Amino acid sequence: MPQKRVTSLDVAKRAGVSRTTVSFVLNKTSHQQISPETVLRVQQAAEELGYVPDESARALVSRRAQSIGLIFSRPTVRISSDIFLNQVVVGLLDVVHANQMRLLLDVVEDLDEKNTYVNLVKSRRVDGIILNGPRFDEQALDYLAENDFPTVIMGSLPQSHFCSVDVDNVAAARTAVEHLIHLGHRQIACITNAQAPFTAAIHRLTGYRQALENAGLPYSADQVRFGNFDPQSGYTQMKSLLAGPVRPTAVFVASDVVAYGAISAIHEHGLSIPGDIALVGFDDVPMSNFISPSLTTIRLPATELAVKAGELLLDLIQGKPQEPCQVLLPTELIIRQSCGGKPS
Amino acid sequence: MPQKRVTSLDVAKRAGVSRTTVSFVLNKTSHQQISPETVLRVQQAAEELGYVPDESARALVSRRAQSIGLIFSRPTVRISSDIFLNQVVVGLLDVVHANQMRLLLDVVEDLDEKNTYVNLVKSRRVDGIILNGPRFDEQALDYLAENDFPTVIMGSLPQSHFCSVDVDNVAAARTAVEHLIHLGHRQIACITNAQAPFTAAIHRLTGYRQALENAGLPYSADQVRFGNFDPQSGYTQMKSLLAGPVRPTAVFVASDVVAYGAISAIHEHGLSIPGDIALVGFDDVPMSNFISPSLTTIRLPATELAVKAGELLLDLIQGKPQEPCQVLLPTELIIRQSCGGKPS
DNA sequence: ACGTGTTACTAACTCGTGTTAATTATCGCG
DNA sequence: CGCGATAATTAACACGAGTTAGTAACACGT
Incomplete structure (x- = not known):
């Protein structure tokens, strides 16, 4: 009152x-x-x-909303299970706090909902936006580009001139598979993290292929399956691999979460990890250290990516000169038990 | 340009x-x-x-920021691993979108940072806030209460007059433990989800105790361990239980994530689940269906809680009459493999 | 011709702040 | 004592909308 x-x-x-x-x-x-x-x-x-x-009054006259928008572009189901959302939010809030700004969160599920974030821009609610996820509506992106609105993309968007932040998925996947090769494996299968239209899936598959080729091993399409973000898909695809004519001695699963499903499938077949089949994941989800066997994987520096994206965005907003606008952060191979590389 | x-x-x-x-x-x-x-x-x-x-101009004159704040109150580390953040965000965005509003996300890590969300209110950036997590700075809460600023709490804050949304942790825990009792277990241990100061931990422990008492089973403090949100703590506490004089035939772990650690510890001891030890979790984290054995657990309706909280908050903002302000949503026992209740 | 009502619109004020240009007090110095 | 320079302060306008109170145009009845 x-x-x-x-x-x-x-x-x-x-x-x-x-x-x-x-x-x-x-x-x-x-x-x-x-x-x-x-x-x-x-x-x-x-x-x-x-x-x-009063921030409204201040924003009105200063033309600064003092906040940035974080947009996740993907179906709701995949957002609920996106293990990195937290880390991205935490990293971004760090940067945002340091600059007395605020974080506005939104989600665009479908392409025809392009208005959601264009409106955010037009209504001057945010001074810049970070787009997370590689698939975006062209029209909305064009609008951003034309008005050169401060924008940073997390992930890779082929041939666009936006600032972006990502990891080198090709190199990371290659490292993972090379690790398996060094351990003596010759029959190495692959389950991707996602379907083909996703660029990260393509890149990781490319890395897998390169590693095989560099080692003089044959690449065979029937040793490749496409996962779909969730453990369920990993389970199904692993079953499919095990039902094939030639059983792999190792599998590169380009997503830890998908790998969890694969592990279930392997265990269900009465096979042991890494005894019968070695496994390398990708992402280093927090839980991967605690399942059994603990998962050898590639660490994806989610928080660091978010921090970098936030810093880039703030530079753009403040009009600082932007030279290297496509940043790639390094990944790291985390060796645990699922390849037998290390003891308990 | x-x-x-x-x-x-x-x-x-x-x-x-x-x-x-x-x-x-x-x-x-x-x-x-x-x-x-x-x-x-x-x-x-x-x-x-x-x-x-222009939303700033509109907000200035209409006195409505057209956005609500979602505040997570806990240390950063626990936010990165909070599996429900996503679901809360998704549920809330649903409500927010339906009302042409926006969602502002913030985190207060430490109590002395009270200003973060009081400033949000004072600067008129949000029309209402949802506080997630039970521990809050008293001063900031007092400010909200005095100015009866639209506020909804997710979780339980004993003896406060705020609107709140939660599940009945006592009843849910009781249900979980009763399930174990019905399966014939007499020696049932408990690992909580968190340390004692957290009310949810207390409530779940109370439910465990009630179930034992109702069944005429003795409650013994040395069958109880306190987890701390992460798998690591589950691992450690399970080890501690297994090192004790009397080995339990079942364990109620009041958090799926903590349970993952406990599973590792059990497997490491060469024991099988549910053969040697049965396990019930709490939360029904998405992954619990895909680990092996899949986890029998209590489903926590995170998205629904968020939706309810959002709806309550919007009612408060729009000045609609608020009768039942402390809402408890039902939980559900999800029976999977970790108790042997069901086959593969 | 004159009130009375209705319809369709607008001039002018408001919200709370940042900022430019102008105004007043203060000081140094010959 | 006076005069310019400079320090300290403020009046007045701008930002882009929502909203109140008021006006102009027109129809109708007597």
Whole structure:
């Protein structure tokens, strides 16, 4: 009921100065000279009244919403199970806090919902946006590009001029498979993380292929299956592999979560890991260290990617010069038990 | 470079009317009469120009930020691994979208950072907030209560008058343990989801105790261990239980994620699940259906909780009468393999 | 011709802040 | 004592919308 909203005029009255002076003091407008005692009086008045400027009014005049938008572009089901959403949010909030800004979160499930984030931009609710997930509506992207609205993409969007942040999926996958080869495996299958239209899936498959070729091993399409983000798909595809004519001694599963399903399938066949089949995953989901056997995998630096994306975006917003706009962060092979590389 | 921001004046000019008329048409101000052809002309002009109102200006005059804040109150590490964050976000976005609002996400890690969300309120950035996690700074809560700012709490905050949404943790835990008792177990241990200060942990432990007492079984403190959110703690505490003088035939682990650690520990001891030890979890994390053995657990309706919280909050914001303000949603026992209740 | 009502619209004010240009107090110095 | 320079402060406008109160145009009845 109080509704006693404190305005800058209240502060001004209490300090016995004008509203303008209050603004100067609180925003530390440099080229203005205010006597030290006035500064003190204003600060004290503001403190006592618990004054916090109205952000709408401030945004209106300064043309800065003081917040950025994080847009996840994918179907709802895949968002609920996206293990990295948390880490992205945490990383981004770090950057956002350091710059006194706010984080607005949104999701666009379907392409025809392009308005969701274009409206965000047009209504001036955000000063920049981070797009997470590689599939986006062309029209919305064009709008962003034309108005060169500060935008950073997490993931890779082939042949676009946007700033982006990603890992080198090809190299990472190659590393994973090379590890299996070094352990002596010759019959190595692959289950991707996702269907073909997803660029990350293609890249990881490419890395798999390169590793085989570099080692002089034959690439065979019937040792490849396409996962679909969830353990269920890993289970099904692993069953399919095991039903094939030639049983692999190792599998590169391009997603830890998919790998969990594959593990179930292998165990269900009465086979042991890594005894009968070795497994390498991808992502290093927090839980991968705690399943049995613990999963050898490629660490995807999700938080770091988010931080980098946030920093890039803030630079764009502040108009700082942007030279290298397509950033690739390094991955790391985490060796655990699922390949027999290390003991318990 | 264009920076050609479209304002309502542009629309007015193009339609040959005044700015006021544009506002009336676009906001469908009911008690105003505008001729149908004017309405059409204005709508068309707005469409052609791609006009979207500036939200800061609108918020300033209407006193509505058209967005709500979702605040997670816990250390960063626990946010990165909080499997429900996604589901909460998804549920809330659903409600938010249906009401043309936006979702602002924030995190308060430490109690002295109380300002983060009080500032959100004072600066009028949000029209209401949802607090997730039971531990909050008293001062900040008092501020919300005094100004009766629209607030909904996810979780339980003993003796507060806030609206809240939660599950009945006591009853749910009781159900889980009763299931074990019905299967014939007499020696049932418990690993909590968290340390004692967390009310949910207390409640689940209480449910465990009630089930034992109702069945005439003795409660013994040395069959109880306190987990700490992560698999690591489950692993350690399970080891500790197994090192004790009397080995339990079943364990109620009040968190699936903690249970994953416990499973590792059990397997490492060369024991089988459910053959040697039966296990019931709590939460029904998406992955619990895919580990082996798949986990019998209590389903926590995270998305539904979020939706309910969002709806409550919007009612509060719109000043609708609020009768039952402490909502408890039902849980469900999901029977899988970890208790031997069902076959593969 | 004059009220009375209704319809269709608009001028002018408001929200709370940042900022420019102008105004007043203060000081140094011949 | 006076005069310019400079320090300290403020009046007034802008941002882009929503909204109240008021006006102009027209019809109708007597």
